[in-house]
Amino acid sequence: MDYKVAMSMTNSSFNPSALTVIIPIFDGTFKSKLNVTLDSILAQTDIEQNQIKLIVINGINSKSCRKICEKYKETFGDILNMVSIPANNLAKAMNIALPLVETDIFTVINCGDVISDNYLSSGLERFRKTPGADVISTMAYCINKAITTSKVAYLFNLSKYNKSVIIDLHRTPQFFHDSIYACFIKTSTAKELQFNEQLNYDAGNDYIIRLQAKKMALSTVSDCSYSFRMPQEDQFMYYLPAHFKEWYTEETTEFLIPLLSEIKDENGKTPEFVQVAAMFHIAIRFLANLDNRNKRTMNDEELQDFFRKVRAILNLIDDATILNKNKYKILKYSAEAALMFERIKNDGDIDLSYTYFKRNVRINFKDVELLAISTLKVGIHVMEYHNGQLVIDGSFRGIMPFENYKLYASFNGIDYELENNDRYSLTKYFGVSAYKKFTFHLALDLEKARNKQRLYFYAVVNGERVNLGISFLHHWAKLTASPKGAYWRFNEYTAVYDSNTILITKASAKDTFKKEIHFLRNTFPQSKSMFLRRIAYWLTRPYFKNKRIWIMYDKLYKGGDSSEYLYRFCKGNNDGIARYYIIDKNTPDYRKLKKDGMKPLKNHSLKHKMAFLNADIILITNSNTFPFNGYSMEYSRFIRGFCNFSTMCLQHGLTVQKCAMAQQRIVDNTKRYFIASKYEYNNLMHHAYGYKGFDYVRLTGIGRYDGLVSNDQKQILLSPTWRMYNAMPVTTSEGEQRAYNPDFKNTVYYKIYNDLINNEKLIATAKECGYKIKYLLHPIVSAQAKDYTPNSAVEVIPSVGDLSYEKILTESSLMVTDYSGVQFDFAYMKKPLVYFHPAELPAHYDDGCFFYDTMGFGEICTTSEQLVDTLCEYMRQGCKMKQKYIDRVDDFYNFHDHNNCERIYKEIMDYQKIVDKDKMRISK
Numbered sequence: 001m002d003y004k005v006a007m008s009m010t011n012s013s014f015n016p017s018a019l020t021v022i023i024p025i026f027d028g029t030f031k032s033k034l035n036v037t038l039d040s041i042l043a044q045t046d047i048e049q050n051q052i053k054l055i056v057i058n059g060i061n062s063k064s065c066r067k068i069c070e071k072y073k074e075t076f077g078d079i080l081n082m083v084s085i086p087a088n089n090l091a092k093a094m095n096i097a098l099p100l101v102e103t104d105i106f107t108v109i110n111c112g113d114v115i116s117d118n119y120l121s122s123g124l125e126r127f128r129k130t131p132g133a134d135v136i137s138t139m140a141y142c143i144n145k146a147i148t149t150s151k152v153a154y155l156f157n158l159s160k161y162n163k164s165v166i167i168d169l170h171r172t173p174q175f176f177h178d179s180i181y182a183c184f185i186k187t188s189t190a191k192e193l194q195f196n197e198q199l200n201y202d203a204g205n206d207y208i209i210r211l212q213a214k215k216m217a218l219s220t221v222s223d224c225s226y227s228f229r230m231p232q233e234d235q236f237m238y239y240l241p242a243h244f245k246e247w248y249t250e251e252t253t254e255f256l257i258p259l260l261s262e263i264k265d266e267n268g269k270t271p272e273f274v275q276v277a278a279m280f281h282i283a284i285r286f287l288a289n290l291d292n293r294n295k296r297t298m299n300d301e302e303l304q305d306f307f308r309k310v311r312a313i314l315n316l317i318d319d320a321t322i323l324n325k326n327k328y329k330i331l332k333y334s335a336e337a338a339l340m341f342e343r344i345k346n347d348g349d350i351d352l353s354y355t356y357f358k359r360n361v362r363i364n365f366k367d368v369e370l371l372a373i374s375t376l377k378v379g380i381h382v383m384e385y386h387n388g389q390l391v392i393d394g395s396f397r398g399i400m401p402f403e404n405y406k407l408y409a410s411f412n413g414i415d416y417e418l419e420n421n422d423r424y425s426l427t428k429y430f431g432v433s434a435y436k437k438f439t440f441h442l443a444l445d446l447e448k449a450r451n452k453q454r455l456y457f458y459a460v461v462n463g464e465r466v467n468l469g470i471s472f473l474h475h476w477a478k479l480t481a482s483p484k485g486a487y488w489r490f491n492e493y494t495a496v497y498d499s500n501t502i503l504i505t506k507a508s509a510k511d512t513f514k515k516e517i518h519f520l521r522n523t524f525p526q527s528k529s530m531f532l533r534r535i536a537y538w539l540t541r542p543y544f545k546n547k548r549i550w551i552m553y554d555k556l557y558k559g560g561d562s563s564e565y566l567y568r569f570c571k572g573n574n575d576g577i578a579r580y581y582i583i584d585k586n587t588p589d590y591r592k593l594k595k596d597g598m599k600p601l602k603n604h605s606l607k608h609k610m611a612f613l614n615a616d617i618i619l620i621t622n623s624n625t626f627p628f629n630g631y632s633m634e635y636s637r638f639i640r641g642f643c644n645f646s647t648m649c650l651q652h653g654l655t656v657q658k659c660a661m662a663q664q665r666i667v668d669n670t671k672r673y674f675i676a677s678k679y680e681y682n683n684l685m686h687h688a689y690g691y692k693g694f695d696y697v698r699l700t701g702i703g704r705y706d707g708l709v710s711n712d713q714k715q716i717l718l719s720p721t722w723r724m725y726n727a728m729p730v731t732t733s734e735g736e737q738r739a740y741n742p743d744f745k746n747t748v749y750y751k752i753y754n755d756l757i758n759n760e761k762l763i764a765t766a767k768e769c770g771y772k773i774k775y776l777l778h779p780i781v782s783a784q785a786k787d788y789t790p791n792s793a794v795e796v797i798p799s800v801g802d803l804s805y806e807k808i809l810t811e812s813s814l815m816v817t818d819y820s821g822v823q824f825d826f827a828y829m830k831k832p833l834v835y836f837h838p839a840e841l842p843a844h845y846d847d848g849c850f851f852y853d854t855m856g857f858g859e860i861c862t863t864s865e866q867l868v869d870t871l872c873e874y875m876r877q878g879c880k881m882k883q884k885y886i887d888r889v890d891d892f893y894n895f896h897d898h899n900n901c902e903r904i905y906k907e908i909m910d911y912q913k914i915v916d917k918d919k920m921r922i923s924k
Contacts, residue, residue: 045121185211247297323342380471381473382669475633567598571597584602658688707898708898717826756868809826835852
C-alpha cells in the first residue's frame, strides 16, 4: 500500500453518524419483493433507527410498492420516504434519488436483495476508520434457488475481504468494485457525478468505476455481506442483460468507449484498472455466448457491427491487459481467447514470436510474453484398454498455429509423431469459430514382458524440444492430478500419473491395496462423501465382481424412450446379463415399470451408485454419461479409475444435424451408435464426429419405434424443440428437469408459440373439423408450462410426469414441429408433418445431412399465418400424408418394421464378448 494513499484514506475529520439507504425500483421484475428488502433493513443490529434514512424510488408508479411502503411506514415512521417519479432505468432512478440524500454516506439496495443484519452498522464504522474513502465495498453473494441451492460468491470478492483493507488501485488494479450495490458511498463525492441515463444495463458499473478513479483507491469491510437475488455480470451464464440485443449493439460502445477515453491519469494514460474493467465487460459478453450458450440475439449484420465496435474498444486497451499478462483472476478467459481478442483488435491474423531458454520456449505477441510452452499440457479425454492396447484420445491447446510445432508421444523409448485427426474441438463465440485444438488418437501395444511401461509427451518448436505435462480433462481419462495417488486398474495392469509420465505396471492384489490406501488418504480431506463411496465400492465388490452389468436409462425423471423399450424387450432373457434401468422412484414411469413386473433401479440409490462403478456397458439415449449418473467433473475424479465400461447410444433424436459438439465419439466414449437411416451414417462419418475409421456405427433402427402403431384420435400435435438459449442451464444432475426460467416470457420463442396456440382461425377450424389441439412442451422447457396464456381449446402438456410419448404420437393425426427429433417418430407412421421455421427462431444446430426443403416429410412454413392456413387445409382434408412425402419416408428409413430392439440386442450381445475378453473373463 502506497503511504500517500493510506494517509489520504485515514486522515480526515469526516465522521458520519447516519446513512441513507436508496431502493431504486425501475422495472417490475421484483417489485413484489420490496418487503423482503425492507425486512432485512428492519433486522439491522447495532444501529439506531434514527441513524437510517430510507428513500424508495417508485419509478414504475407501482400500486403494490406504494401499499408496501404505507404498511412499513407504520414501523419506520418518517425515515421512510417513497418518491413516485417515472424512471425506466437505474440511472434515472438514481439521478432522482441522489439530490434527496442528506446524510454523509449512502448505500443502494436493489429491490428484492437482502443484507446481513450488521450491514449498515459495519459500513458506518468502516467509514469512521477510513474517512478519506469515497467507496467502501463489501462481500457479496447471489442466492437464487432457481440456479443453485447454495450461495454463489461474487467474483469481485476475491481475496480482498479476508480482512478490512485499503486498496490502492495503482498497485492492485484487479481489486476494483464493479457494482453500485454491495458498497457504501460518500455523498459529497457522489454528487459530483451523474449517472448516464443512456445506459440501461451498465449505468451502475460505469458510475462506480468513475467514482473509484477519483482517488484510485477504495476501502473494504469484511464482516458484513450483501445478497443479490439475481445473478450479476460475473455469472454470465445467467446474467439477464445477456439476453437482450441492446446490451451488445448499443451499450458496449456507449459504456466502454467514453469510460476508456475520458478517465486519464496525470500522464494522459487510461489507468490500468479501468482497462481491466473494460476487458472484463467485453469478456463477459463473449463468455455469455460461448459454444451452446449462444443467445442468438443478433443477426449476421448486427454481429459484424458488434465485432467492429469491440475492435474500436480494444484499440483503447494495452496489449498487456488484453493478453492478461499479470493473470488477473477476474479476467476469466483463456490464452486462446486473449489471442482471439488480439485478432479482433488487429482485424486479422497476428504473428507470434518465440524466444528460447533452458530447454523451454516462450510465446510472445509483440513485446508481451504470453506463456512458456512448458506450462502447456497434453489433454487426455479418453484413456482405455482394448485388446492388448492402451488407447488414448487427446488434444493440445490451440495457442500456436499447428504448422509452428510438432507433437510427439514417447512410449517405452519409441517416439511417435502425433497426427491431427481434426476431431471436433472448435470453440465458438456467438456461433462463430474462434479457435480449435490439435486432436489425436493413439493406440499403443502394451508389452507383457515389461514390468514398467512409460508414456510421456513433448513438443518440438523450431527444433527445440520441450517436455509437456499431462492433464486429465474428462471423466473418461481414468486418472486425475488431484487428489494425488490416483490409479487405474485394468486387465492385468495398473496405471498411475507421476512426474509428467503415465506409468503402467503389472497389477497385484497387494499393490492395489497399497495404492488404494494412499489414494483414500488423499481423498478424505477433499471429499468425505467420495471417501465413503470408495469404501462402499470395495465392500460391495464381491457382490458385483462376477456380474455382467448393463446400466440403462433415458431421462432420469422420465422413461418411455429407447432404453426402456430395450429393457422391456430383454425381460426374461436368460443370457447372464444383469440389467438395471435407472429412473427416479417418485415418477409415474417407475411405478408403471414395477406394476408391469419389472425391477427398475432407483436413481441415486446405493445400488445404482455401485452398479455404475462395476458396469460393463452403459446404454443411453442422451449424452453425458457421468453427469446423468451423479458425477460432475468435480466428483468423477475420485472414481474414474474404477470405471471400465463402454457406452452405447440408443439415440433420443436422430443424428441428422451438425451436432458434433454433443454427439462426437469421445463425449461418452461411444462404442456402438445405433441409427435408423443411411443418411445418419453419412453424417456421422464426417471427421468431426470421430467415428471414421472405427466400426462403431450400426444400422439397426431405433428401439422406441417398435411401439409406433397409429391409433388416430383426431388431434393436432404441436411439438417444437427447445432452444439452448431459452432454457436454464443444468445446475444439478444432467438427468434432472431444468429449473423455471423467469426470463422465458421475454423470449421470442414464447411470444411466437403463445400467439400460435391462441390463433382464432386455427381454433375455429379445429372445432369445425372435430380436431383437438395439443401443445407438447419439450422436457427441458416443461417448467415453463404455466407461462402460456390459458386457452380451453388448446391443451399445454409438459413432457414430464405420466405423459406417454407413444400414446400422444400414435393418437395424433398431424404434427407441427420445427426441428424436433420426434418428427422422425411421427414420420415412421407415415402421418403428415408440417414444419414451422420462423426466421426469428433459428435452430441451435446447423443442417447436417437432412435438408428440410428436399428431404423433409412435410411443408415448410415460415410465418404463423402460413402455418395456420396449411393446418386448416389439412384438417379439412382429413390429415393424410401426401404421396410426395411418403416417398421421402420410404427413402429415409432403412427399416419399416417393429423389430428394432431385436437387432440392437444382438449387436450388444456381440460386443459383450469383447468386454469379457478385455476383463479376462474368458480364455484369450
